[in-house]
Structures are given as C-alpha cells and as structure tokens.
Amino acid sequence: MKDEKGLLIVLSGPAGVGKGTVCNALRGVDTEIEYSVSATTRQPREGEANGVNYFFKTKQEFEQMIEENKLLEWAKYVDNYYGTPLDYVVETIEKGRDIILEIEVQGAKKVKERYPEGIFIFLMPPSLAELRSRIVGRGTENEDLINKRMTVAREELEMMENYDYVVENDEVDKAVDRIQAIVTAEHCKKDRLIEKYKQLAEVE
Template identity: 90%
Template sequence: MKDDKGLLIVLSGPAGVGKGTVCNALRNEDTDIEYSVSATTRQPRAGETHGINYFFKTKQEFEEMIENNKLLEWAKYVDNYYGTPLDYVEETIDKGKDIILEIEVQGAKKVKERYPDGVFIFLMPPSLAELRNRIVGRGTENEDLINKRMNVAREEIDMMESYDYVVENDEVEKAVERIKSIVTAEHCKKDRLIEKYKQLVEVE
C-alpha cells in the first residue's frame, strides 16, 4: 500500500557532478517520477531546450517571479538566478506522484525549510579532480569561472550533513539504481504509512 501523497525528491550537488545526466537517465527509466523543470537566467547550453531542460528567463522575468511568490525556492549562483516554479510541484505531489527537483545546494536548503518531509539526496563526484575534468570537458566555462565553480563545490560538499542520502556518481547507471532504491525505501517508511494502515484496524 502506497501513501496518498507523492514524494518530493531533491537532488543536488556541485556543478559538473552530473545532476542533469542522472535525472535524465532516471526519467527515461522510471515513468512514475515526474521531473520538475527549473527556471534560470543563464544562457542555454548546446542541446538544451526551453521548457524541457530549463525555463530560460531574463533577469527581469525571473525577478518578477520572485516578487509574485511563484517560486518554491530560488538562488543566485555564479551571477545567474536559478529557481523552482511552485504550482507544478504542489499539484504533482497532491496527485500522489513523485517529483524530483534538480537544484543547487542553496536552493535545497530553502526547500528543506519549507518541506522537511522531502527526500534530500546529495550527488557526489568520485573525486574533486574528476569533478574538475567534467567541468573542463563541457567546454562552456573559462579558467576563471572553472576555479570559481571548484571553490563553490568545496563549500557545497561541506553542506552534505543536511542531506538524507549521499549517492556517488561514479557511473550514471549505478547512481540511478541507488536513487531508485532510495525512493522505494522511502515509500515503505512507517511514518509515511502508519495513519493509512491504522484505518484498516479501526473499529467502526
């Protein structure tokens, strides 16, 4: 028996760790998990599509969303805004479907304050050297920005303590299997099911 509400799953970790790749692989394998599309003011990378990878917004458009309380969370990261549109997340959970947010560590902290029952997963690189190689391999940042991202990554890894689970992204397929196992276990947690099961033994 599954609990009526869906899970809010938050996946975050340092830039370059492969959050987008893991989320895309998870979405392709498990159709029961909805994927929340974030909004951002950064420029699209090659192959990214508006409305699928991100909602690409101007700075003015994003700041209007902040003012109108249209975001579950938002953060400014390396001179760009990132945020999660609120309405779609709440509607999905209320329908009993799980939804995964791929967000930065700053944003995850804000979500936890609002949704402490969420499932918070920190995606780790095998090493900082491998993380740097992945960022360099994207070919989208200059040396100065790469160094900034590495400095931020060290700070973000220090915030791992506030997460429920840590998944190493050594291989995408293995990371996906670990996340699927976490979701299955969370749906079996006593605290999520106890009220529903108590109703089965209540005497009318």
C-alpha cells in the same frame, strides 16, 4: 488506489557532478517520477530546449517571479538566477505523484526550510579531480569560471550533512539504481503508511 501524497525528491550537489545526466537517465527508466523544470537566467547550452531542460528567463522576468512568490526556491549562483516554479510542484504532490527537483545546493537548503518532509539526496563526485575534469570537459566555462566553480564545490561538499542520503555518481546507471532504491524505501516508511493501514488492526 493511491491515497498518500507524492514524494518531493531533491537531487542536489556541486556544479559538474552530473545532476542533469543522472536525472535524464532516471526519467528514461522510471516513468512514475515527474521531473520539475527549473527556471534560470543563464544562457542555454548546446542541445538544451526551453521548457524541457529549463525555462530560460531574462533577469527582469525572473525577478518578477520572485516578487510574485511564484518560486518554491531560488538562488543566485555564479552571476545567474536559478529557481523552482511552485505551482507545478504542489499540484503534482497533491495528485500522489512523485516529483524530483534537480537544483543547486543553495536552492536545496531553501526547499528544506519550506518543505522539510522532502527527500534530500546529495550527489557526490568520485573525487574533486574528477569533478574538475567533468567541468572542463563541458567546454562551456573559461578557466576563471572553472576555478570559481571549484571553490564553490569545496564549500558545498561541507553541506552534505544537511541531506538524508548521499549517492556517489561514479557511474550513471549505478547512481540511478541507488536513487530508485531510496525512493522505494521511502514509500515503505511506517510514518507514510500507518494512517492508511491502521484500520486493519481495528476490532469491529
């Protein structure tokens, strides 16, 4: 029986680094990890579904969630709100299930302030040139917005030191393998298991 709480895993990094792609691939090979669906005010991209990729909200709806303290974190990024609904995250962890948040760097900083025992993973691009190429390849932003994203990305790379782990997303499968290795190692940490197993050393 699994007595310990689940892990809160935070995957973050610059826009365009492939957070969504890596999370989707991870879900395909690891059914033990729950995926937290974020809320956002940005418009859906082609192929995205409400409640699957994001909860798509109006600005008014999102600001009401902020006012009612229904978000674990939230941030405004390039003129759109992003945030993590609180209740589902807490319930999942209490049930002993791991949950992964795929969020922007600003949001990850707020989660760490509120939940420092989380596992914080920074997803890094192989290079800034490759990052720009990926953003351009999405075909969803104009040149001005791409330049804004690159400026923000340079600032976010400097925040890497606030994370527990850094995973380079050179190839998606390799990135997924590294994240799974991190999660396995965290479950084996002494501090997580000592209360459960210290009874083995007790003398009757």
